[in-house]
Amino acid sequence: MPELPEVETTLRLVRSGLVGRTIRGAQVEWVRTLGGIGTDEFAQGVTGATIESATRRAKYIRLDLKQPGKGSRGQDGGSILIHLRMSGRLLLGRQGTQAPRWRRVSLELDRGMLHFVDVRKFGRFVWTTTPDADLAHLGPEPLSDAFTPSWLYEALRQRKRHMKPLLLDQAFLAGLGNIYVDEALHQAGLHPLTAACRVSKARAQRLHGVIREILEQAIEREGSSFDGFYVTPEGNPGAYQHQFQVYGRQGQPCGTCGRALIKILVAQRGTHLCTRCQPAPRKLPSNR
Numbered sequence: 001m002p003e004l005p006e007v008e009t010t011l012r013l014v015r016s017g018l019v020g021r022t023i024r025g026a027q028v029e030w031v032r033t034l035g036g037i038g039t040d041e042f043a044q045g046v047t048g049a050t051i052e053s054a055t056r057r058a059k060y061i062r063l064d065l066k067q068p069g070k071g072s073r074g075q076d077g078g079s080i081l082i083h084l085r086m087s088g089r090l091l092l093g094r095q096g097t098q099a100p101r102w103r104r105v106s107l108e109l110d111r112g113m114l115h116f117v118d119v120r121k122f123g124r125f126v127w128t129t130t131p132d133a134d135l136a137h138l139g140p141e142p143l144s145d146a147f148t149p150s151w152l153y154e155a156l157r158q159r160k161r162h163m164k165p166l167l168l169d170q171a172f173l174a175g176l177g178n179i180y181v182d183e184a185l186h187q188a189g190l191h192p193l194t195a196a197c198r199v200s201k202a203r204a205q206r207l208h209g210v211i212r213e214i215l216e217q218a219i220e221r222e223g224s225s226f227d228g229f230y231v232t233p234e235g236n237p238g239a240y241q242h243q244f245q246v247y248g249r250q251g252q253p254c255g256t257c258g259r260a261l262i263k264i265l266v267a268q269r270g271t272h273l274c275t276r277c278q279p280a281p282r283k284l285p286s287n288r
């Protein structure tokens, strides 16, 4: 499932083809991708708008729209929020060429096409007039200045939840998913069932550092491709899967200590770890 590095990679590769373009029309093949509004409402909302900016927030790609209106600057045209979920992809294409397989939504631009391709159909391509409110629940961006070692330590100190579900919680910290949480906990030497409030200041500092480092390296390698779904908009796989230290490596020796890595279930998610490098917490809290 695409996480921050895969979404950031996608954004970087489509941005220049989108910003400044005007939307001439929309084609919708799978209406549920629109997240609750109908094809006509979506098409009316976006048609005629110019894409002012393309940014990322957590695992969302956000396209801010401007409709031509009074004055030279036009008027707010709402935003498109794109969530790739399991298998969503953005593709830039040429007009008049055949739509790609599994395309759910396409925007016809004044130059080219934007296709949202999604085999599993869980992805969303939503037009909204309240993007800020829609994204307000999200925690800080791990690569932003707001994410500091002291913020992380204080935030962990106030929570009793297990580390794994807490780091997966987008309201706590934005953008991480199953892969990068497992990798970060391993590199920080933290067991996934450690209660957040028991993480020492030094350990929180280390976790902060490895989260940043892992995400930056994963972006540099254009994300991780391991399940056949994620490829960049240019059709290339990412390369960070070759750096995995624990994810999907159960049964193989830990690169640090040599003990066989294991896979357990934590909060319904397959979780990969080394029980020597990530010792189990002595006493588990009753709630998480």
Ligand SMILES: [Zn+2]
Pocket (backbone or CB within 6 Å): 254, 255, 256, 257, 258, 259, 274, 275, 276, 277, 278
């Ligand atoms: Zn180990």
